[in-house]
Amino acid sequence: MITNYSMRSILQAGIDEALPTHESVYRTLRRAILHGEMPPGNALTLRGIAEQLSVSMTPAREAVRRLVAERALEMTPSGRILVPEPDAARLDELFQARLLLEPELARRAGGAANPALAQALAAIDARIDDSLKSGDAPGYIRENTDFHTVLYQAAGAPALMALVESVWLQTAPMMRRVYGRLGTQGLVDYHEAAIEALTAGDAEALARAIHDDVAQGRRLMQQAGG
C-alpha cells in the first residue's frame, strides 16, 4: 500500500523542496486567481480541486479555507465555494485601499537611489510594453503585478505588502474582465516615471508615479463596470 507520506513525496518530487501538500495546493490556486485564470462567479468544489491536483480533500479544504480568509475566494452560507464577483462599490473600496497603501510602499522602497532595482524594473517594464502593444491582457496583468511586487519588495515592509497582496487577490478576477473588454491600447505607462524617480532616489516622485498608476487602473475599472 502507498502510505500517505510516500504519496506526498511522489507528488512533490521535483516540484519544490518540502512543502506541505496544502501549501502547494494553496499556491496553485492563488496563482490561478492572481493571473485572472478564474472567471468571477465560477464555482469550485473541494472534491474537484482534490481530484485535479491528485490529493485528498483535506489539503484542498485547508487551501480553500486560507484563500477564503484572504477573501480571494468566497463561501456562501451553505458552504459553496466561488470566485468572488465584487460589485462596483466593493471594487471602489479595494482601489481606495491600493491608493492609500501602495504609494507608501513605493515611498519606503525609493528612499535611496537604487540602480540595480531600477534596471530590474526596466526589464519588466519592457515586457509590459510588449504586452501593451500586442494586446496581451493576461500577460499585461501578470507582468504588471510583477512590477509592483518587485518594487514593493524593496520597501522591506512585509506587513504592508501582505495587505496589498490581499487586495490584489480580490481585484484580480475582475481586472481580467476589464482588460479583456477594453483592451490595453489606451494605457499610459507610468512605470517609466517610477523608474526615473527610483534612479534619482526621489521617494516622493516615486510615490506619485505609483499613485497615478493605480488611479489609472481604477479609472479603467470604473469605465468597464458601467
Place this chain on the structure above:
Amino acid sequence: MITNYSMRSILQAGIDEALPTHESVYRTLRRAILHGEMPPGNALTLRGIAEQLSVSMTPAREAVRRLVAERALEMTPSGRILVPEPDAARLDELFQARLLLEPELARRAGGAANPALAQALAAIDARIDDSLKSGDAPGYIRENTDFHTVLYQAAGAPALMALVESVWLQTAPMMRRVYGRLGTQGLVDYHEAAIEALTAGDAEALARAIHDDVAQGRRLMQQAGG
C-alpha cells in the same frame, strides 16, 4: 453512538443559530486574541484547542488555518502554532496601515450628521473613560475596539473594514502588553472630538480626530517598545 452531527447539535445548542463548528472555534480564538487574552509568543496546539472546546482536531485545524491566513496567529516552518510577537519595525508598519486606512473609514462614516450614531459612540466613550480612570487595561482595549468598530461600520465599507480588522488582530497581543506596562493614565481622549465632528457631519474633522487617536496609540507603542 453519538453521531458527528448530533455532537455538533449538542455543542451549539443555545450558543448560536447554526454555525459550523469551525466557525465557533474561530470566533472564540479570534475574540481571545483581539481582547489581548493571548500573550505574545504563546504556543498553541491543535489537540489542546480541540480538547478545550470539546471538538475534534478538524475544526480546530480549520480555525487555526484561517487565523494564520489573517496573520492573527503564525506557524513556524515546522508547523508549531504561536501568538505572534511582532518586532518594532513590523508594529510600525501596522500602525502606518492604520493611519492610512482608518481616517478614510472615518471620512466615509462621517459624511452626514448622524445623531443616533453619535449617541451610541458617546455611550461607549463613557465606558472607555471609566476604564481609563480605573486603569482597566483589558477593558480599555475592548471598548476602544468597540468604538472604532461601531464608527467604521457606518462607513458601509466592508472591504476596507476587513483590512483594518486584520491589522487589529496583529497588534492586539502587543497592545495588551503596552497598556499593561504604561497604564492608561496619560491618554488623551480624542473620541470626544470625533463625536462632535460626527454630530456636525464634518467628515474631515472626524478623519483628523481618528488620525490623532491612532497616532497616540502608535506613540504609546513606540514608548513601550523601546
Place this chain on the structure above:
DNA sequence: AGCCCGCGTTTGTGATCACAAATTCGGCGT
C-alpha cells in the same frame, strides 16, 4: 406551457486514524 414538489446526487463538515517529523527530557559521559 409554466411552475412546483420530491427524490437522487453532489457537496461541505466533522471524526478518526496512521504516520513522520519535531520536540522534550532523562541519563550518560566528560
Place this chain on the structure above:
DNA sequence: ACGCCGAATTTGTGATCACAAACGCGGGCT
C-alpha cells in the same frame, strides 16, 4: 556540574469515511 545524545512523547499532516444539508433534475399538477 555541564553539555550532549538517545528514546519516548507530542504534534501537525493527510487520507478516509459517515452524515446531513443543499442542489438539481425530472415528472406531475394546474
